Structure formats: structure tokens, C-alpha cells
Amino acid sequence: MSFKLPDLPYDYNALEPYIDTETMHLHHDAHHANYVAKLNAALGITAPNTPSLTDIIATAGKSTVAIRNNAGGHYNHSLFWKSMTPVGTTNPKPTGSLKEAIDGKWGSVEEMQRVFNDAAANRFGSGWAWLGVDGGGELQIVSTGNMDNPLMKGVCEVDMVPVLVLDVWEHAYYLKYQNRRPEYIQRWWSVVNWDQAAEHYDLYASKGVPVPIA
Ligand code: MN3
Numbered sequence: 001m002s003f004k005l006p007d008l009p010y011d012y013n014a015l016e017p018y019i020d021t022e023t024m025h026l027h028h029d030a031h032h033a034n035y036v037a038k039l040n041a042a043l044g045i046t047a048p049n050t051p052s053l054t055d056i057i058a059t060a061g062k063s064t065v066a067i068r069n070n071a072g073g074h075y076n077h078s079l080f081w082k083s084m085t086p087v088g089t090t091n092p093k094p095t096g097s098l099k100e101a102i103d104g105k106w107g108s109v110e111e112m113q114r115v116f117n118d119a120a121a122n123r124f125g126s127g128w129a130w131l132g133v134d135g136g137g138e139l140q141i142v143s144t145g146n147m148d149n150p151l152m153k154g155v156c157e158v159d160m161v162p163v164l165v166l167d168v169w170e171h172a173y174y175l176k177y178q179n180r181r182p183e184y185i186q187r188w189w190s191v192v193n194w195d196q197a198a199e200h201y202d203l204y205a206s207k208g209v210p211v212p213i214a
Helices: 021-043 053-058 065-082 096-106 109-122 181-191 194-203
Strands: 127-134 139-145 160-167
Touching: 021 065, 053 065, 065 160, 096 109, 096 139, 096 194, 109 127, 109 139, 109 181, 139 160, 160 194
Parallel strands: none
Antiparallel strands: 127 139, 127 160
16 A cells, blocks of 8 residues: 555646646646655555555654655645636635635635735745634634645644645746746636535534545
């Protein structure tokens, strides 16, 4: 048993023109594949019982740098692919209990997006912006550096269960947007999978359970 690179849940060109085909190929087939290979190498998985990725992530802050970086690289990218969908295949805005929670916390979806955009734009260097649910059941927005993930206990400013994530490493946008990270962030909302995010919220995050990654 070892961890495997998941297929994209859509075609490589499905997020055009917001995210280009070449970036998706490189990002999934080269970058994400590399994190999976290095995670397997770092874990040296030979035992019949492979630990779950969420268990590895939870304790990654006390693990080796290789495990922390590559377990994060695998989980974060897997959730990132699921955070997106081709335009027109999902509700263009949050719905249901997730929308109620967003409105309760920030007053409007637009204000939540403004806070999220700031977190994503102001992350210095490589990292991620996250929408998730903290231990008190409240929605939070945080950014993390490198491959860190709010599921890694004690590593981030807030421990929480992620619902939605945006990759702001340069490899995620540089071919198309070059140094225009704010434009990439702004246009990313066009391909956010709000139906999937609502499911992540209802079935997992609102119950304090990490969204499982196959
Ligand atoms: Mn990436």
C-alpha cells in the first residue's frame, strides 16, 4: 500500500480561461505527483496497514520535515482540485448551511471573499489560503506558508478543518498570470466548486471531521 496521485475530477482544460491547461498539467502531473512520490519515500511504507493521510497530517508538526511537507503537499493539492469545477457545473455562490454560516460570520459572501483575498494576496512567498471550521464550530479564514495545513495540530494560527483552499504558490499561476497574484485570486472564484464546499461543510467540517482524501 502506498499513497496514489488522484485523477483530476475534470479535464485539464476544463478550468479555462481562468486556469490554463498547461498549468494544470504541470501542477497535477509534475508537482502533485512529486509530493506523493516523496511522501511514500519519506514514510517508507512497507507495513500492511498504511496510516490514513489525515492521521499523518494531524501529527505532521512533530514529524520530519519531509513528511510534513509532502503529506501537506498531497492533502492540500487533493483538496485544491476538489475546490474547483468548470464554470456552470455548480451553484455560483454558497448555499444552505454554509451560506448561513458565512453570512453569520462576515455579513455577506462578498465580505468573506474580501477577507479571503487579503489572506491569499498577503501570504509572503509560497502558501495557501483556507476557509474552514475551528474547534468551536466557527468559520475562519487563515493562510499558511509552504505546505502547512490547518489540520496540522499546533502549526497554524488556528487549528481548523478546511472546507475550501486556494494554492498561491507561483507554480499555480505564473505561466498565465506571471506576478499578478491578485488577478489570479480574483478570477479563481469563477471556478470555485460551491456545491462541493457545502458538502465538505455539512458532512465533515461542521462536525469537526477532516474531509477525507482518497
Ligand atoms: Mn501547488
